Amino acid sequence: MPTLKFAVLPGDYIGPEVMTEALRVLDHVAAREKLTLSYQVADVGGAGIDRHGKALPDSTLALCRESDAILFGSVGGPKWEKLPPKEQPERAALLPLRKAFNLFANIRPGLLYKDLVDASPLKAERIPDGIDIVCIRELTGGIYFGQPKTTTTLDNGEQQAVDTMVYKTSEIERIAEVAAVTARARGRRVCSVDKANVLETSVLWRKTVTAYFAAKHPDLELTHMYVDNAAMQLARNPNQFDVLFTENMFGDILSDEMAVICGSLGMMSSASLGTGLNSFGKPFGLYEPAGGTAPDIAGKGIANPCAQILSGALMLRYSFGLDAVATKIEAAVRKVVTVDGVRTGDIAFGRPTVGTKGMADAIIAAL
């Protein structure tokens, strides 16, 4: 097995705390599975601004370019809040990374273990077995990037702003393929979310998705849903979905709704896959927790490292093709939290708690 080479960008506040533990878990797994890891840690976000004057220092970007994947923490926080929006750590680090590697597919597992249903704002009777769905968001197209994007002053002095929603067939097909591959490894059901009753881009989206699945994945179950209904159905009965996928802005909103109904951000991982293949012939990807830097609990050693650890598992699966190893990590996290009842504060619900390191120790022991 060749060396697994990835860039480690811990970021700010709890970022380095949870990253330390994720790396311990990955090192442990590598030793057991006889894998060779080669990773280098670099500054990003506020740490990049403080030490290099830039949220995405050139040296960090160069390291990412030499790597097969990026394991990312989270960036930003009160220390840099007064900077102009364009220089804010999140915007100035993540957007250029997305652009540099064409990270077009954001995959978020919406996983809530049965034992943690109290963490969800949904009534327990709606999700008796927890939640297990995946939300896939197109990340590089649509209204966030379409041109023209302008604010003009009209003849009557009034201001008018324009954003443009644009999608090409090829952009729709490549995200449809990610949804299909994801569904094939799970429940084989895909729901494509759009607004085809109003938007031209959605009409093309629906037509393209329908034709693509008929040609390439006729054995998978494909359904379509309008985005307003999808938002309601997620809150009503999330498990009716297996894999749902949608365009950029709808996905931005639906994936956050899904994160909320799945309880603690401390458990939520994500993968953003690029169009390019790495030296393993797999998608280059950026893997990060769905949550932010949690400044309110930083420095106390109490952040939940599971989201970062599970992001590491996604990296092994998608960028290195190590599905079985990724599954072992996921199973260990599940066992520790549900069977062993080991809990950090965010998922404790009155139970005794462990800190960031204690949770990782338990996961390593389970592995």
Ligand code: NAD
């Ligand atoms: P947040 O996700 O950092 O925190 C929201 C709540 O969830 C807090 O109460 C926090 O303590 C809790 N939480 C989050 N992760 C946790 C974990 N691993 N363990 C236990 N509890 C956890 O959101 P926020 O407070 O709105 O944002 C803080 C900073 O993070 C902001 O500067 C924001 O811009 C940044 N942010 C960065 C990213 C990113 O790097 N991708 C994403 C979201 C927010």
